[in-house]
Amino acid sequence: MPTLSREQPEPSRAEPHRDRRTAEAFGTDAQRYDRARPGYPEALVARIVAKSPGRDALDVGCGTGIAARQFQAAGCSVLGIEPDARMAEFARGHGLRIDVSAFEAWQSDGRTFDMVVAAQSWHWVDPAVGTLKAAHVLRPGGQLAIFGHAYEPPAEVAEPFAAAYRRAAPDSPFSGQPARRPLDLYRAGYEKSAATVRETGHFDEPEHWQFDWERSYTRNQWLDLLPTTGGLTRLRPDQVAEVLDAVGAAIDSLGGRFTMSYTTLAVTAARSGTS
Template sequence: MPITSAEQPPPPDRAPHRLRETAESFGADAERYDRARPRYPDALVGRITGAAPGPDVLDVGCGTGIAARQFQAAGRTVLGVEPDARMAEVARRLGTPVDIAAFEGWDPAGRTFDAVVAGQSWHWIEPAAGTAKAARVLRPGGVLALFWNAFQFPAEVAEGVVAACRRAVPDAPFDFRAMTKGPLDGVRALLAEPVRTIRAAAEFHEPEEWRWEWEWTYTRDAWLDQMPTQGAFTRLPADRLARVLEETGAVIDAGGGSFTMRYTTVAVTATRTGTG
């Protein structure tokens, strides 16, 4: 669907790509990250591969290769770019070739691609520089696809989890109450600057927004396994993390030991101008 509006981006000093210590913290437990993080809808992968003019995919901020392996399973050839060597090591071991570099400074060495994708990672990249680099490496008619999984706790556990997070991380640069709101509320601010920079780039057609809604049921242990991989918690001292996990676990136990999370996967896509 066309993008008719977007919220204002965060203030420049709180823009995610400036929070480098958080951006570079996910590799502290790369194995857990790969095990616990949610995957992406097959329909998203199919729509991107169907729109791309060929099989070559560049996965920006590929992490441990979660999205990359989904594109590989769809018959695509994928190269990852990832600044964290610890994440890249896991991705390589699981079958994704990776260049270790920040995307803004990465040297494509003349390589070009039919799709540039970024799953849960574009907000860590300076938007204008990232858009320019994507335009440089995309073939004419190629697709830029930036996507995020946005989640919303069910009401019966949301307030308790938010309270636990606030007690453990009172100074977090994140609004934990986003977990109690609509699942897109936490993503909308992330979309504003990418949409603006894509629209300002002569190399891209007008961006579109795609969405998929889905659900996933978590046991107590499965959710507590994922929670430390999220940016709000990756840099917490062990005692504070243990506290938030203990209190969150108690909330889930009080609700029967499991819950169903509502997800919306949202993608911003744009086609590279020109013809082959």
């Protein structure tokens, strides 16, 4: 993911969950979001399901249901929680059950689950409130799984993106960020989540997982994905067009496509106790 389009826990930005305008801006084009955004490694989904005591899943910040559909395909019954009604409507159109709410305000009404998953969304949840709520709705041994992608395009794509973004949106809080950032910064965000889980006293020791994979993008595929990222969802159409033109030219110079190296990181922990 380009550094200017933050999608992961951000060590240098305080409390991203308070930025509700960005957190709830991804539904601007839900169809594009669902079409362009990558899914998650099947091995990750299978591992979460295998470690859970049953197949009832709660998907926090489910968006259009990309991860939820993968858990359904793995045999799970999934309830999604999504604050953006536009995203929720799209997910319902694909057969998912969705409650429209921020997780912090959501009422469980006594419902409990075998797993609480958060795919590319936990940084938009108040970590202290969300972690305790997850513990409350999980059955003993149930899994809390927080996961998402760390992906930085090659420098030949990332640097023109960063330069164009600064020209197009010099006043954006994202415009002062470097073009790329190391994997260790992503890992630091997940370690912070693990520490919050540990501090509750309601979970066994958290585990860290990592899945490495690659995906090839054509020019059109990458330009389809970019407007769904946090740094672009709130820009004017002319600003977005300026950024996309620069990135498109950069990809053209590479022969019209490039390979993205993905790392999917996860923190998981089992609900401790017997009740």
